[in-house]
Amino acid sequence: MRTASISLTTYNREVYEPSDDTFLLVDALLKASSQWPKRPYLCIEIGCGSGFASCALALILCQLGLPHHLIALDISKDAVTATRATLKAHGVISADVVQDRFQDFLSRTEQQYDIVVFNPPYVPTPDEELQRTDIARSWAGGWKGRIVIDQFLSYVPKILAQEGQLFLVVVSENDPPGILKALEELDSSLSGQVLMTRRADEELLSVLHIQRR
Amino acid sequence: MKLLTHNMLECRIKGIENRYPFVIEASQVDTVEQDFDPDFLRHMYPRLEWPALKAAADSLGVTGLPTSVSEDMLEDEEFLKVFHHALLEVVLIEGFLVCPESGRKFPVSKGIPNLLLNEDEV
Structure with missing residues (x-):
């Protein structure tokens, strides 16, 4: 299966370079793609950065013959510009790129997605780091790396369609079992598991796979 | 940006009631x-706001969309082709929402x- 290619991906000093976490996310999407519970029509990637993961998801769906519409969302001007270039270089035409905060974008409650992908800023940092407006926004996660993740979790029950799936990248410091428990407590129709885990330098990365049943 | 994406967007400014849909000013x-x-x-x-799609298409000069849609129209290929074109093939490149x-x-x-x-x- 063809996914995104680094040589066709745009990133720079203001846009997070595809790294171990990105590649783990794409591997997790590939793994799950062999058995989607239902055809995914509407997909969103939050914090698309270079566009590498959005591109990979769109290419996987295309190769499976699954028509879809993908929104690639990021708060950063540099990131949405990079994502647009990356999508174009790969010939992906099923995606639109939008610049917005996810907290605002997702507040339109009528919208439900079949696939939600989020590689959040998960690195534990002092909370002040969250005020930065440079590339630190792509990784600075505040206390336990959970500040942005926890903001996002409250949106999951209303944005995930029936049988919809969420792919969320985390590190061990984020307390993955605690995230899964928090989601199940928010909405009893949500259940999740660790889909893949990989050690990369000092980070123990995982992709959580949450589904609505 | 396709009109499918436009159909999903609303203005999030505080203190207003009528925030949807965006009017398109296209250049x-x-x-x-x-x-x-x-x-x-x-x-x-079923996930779309039809009047918003219709209004957006009209404003861009994309003709042929009916004011409302009935179940059996979703089996009509001629209608579906017009719907397909408006929803996915018309792309706003420069302008304002x-x-x-x-x-x-x-x-x-x-x-x-x-x-x-x-x-x-x-």
């Missing part, structure tokens, strides 16, 4: 051919809408 619109897939259209239809109440304009540049609000708007 560049392209057409991009997409594979026609009736199954996709039938599954997307205008809030229907406040008139606040959000720029669309190189196909990317920027919906970020200023601090005093949230």
Whole structure:
């Protein structure tokens, strides 16, 4: 299966370079793609950065013959510009790129997605780091790396369609079992598991796979 | 940005009631051919606000969309082709999305809408 290619991906000093976490996310999407519970029509990637993961998801769906519409969302001007270039270089035409905060974008409650992908800023940092407006926004996660993740979790029950799936990248410091428990407590129709885990330098990365049943 | 994406956007400025749909002020619109897939259209239809799609298409001079849609029309290939074209093939490249109440304009540049609000708007 063809996914995104680094040589066709745009990133720079203001846009997070595809790294171990990105590649783990794409591997997790590939793994799950062999058995989607239902055809995914509407997909969103939050914090698309270079566009590498959005591109990979769109290419996987295309190769499976699954028509879809993908929104690639990021708060950063540099990131949405990079994502647009990356999508174009790969010939992906099923995606639109939008610049917005996810907290605002997702507040339109009528919208439900079949696939939600989020590689959040998960690195534990002092909370002040969250005020930065440079590339630190792509990784600075505040206390336990959970500040942005926890903001996002409250949106999951209303944005995930029936049988919809969420792919969320985390590190061990984020307390993955605690995230899964928090989601199940928010909405009893949500259940999740660790889909893949990989050690990369000092980070123990995982992709959580949450589904609505 | 396709009209499918436009159908999903609303103005998030505080203190207004009428925030949907955005009025489109277009200065560049392209057409991009997409594979026609009736199954996709039938599954997307219930998730759409039809009047918003119709109004957006009208404003860009895309003709042929009916005012309302009945169940059996979703089996009619002629209708589905018009629907497909408006939803997926018409792409707003340059222009503005205008809030229907406040008139606040959000720029669309190189196909990317920027919906970020200023601090005093949230």
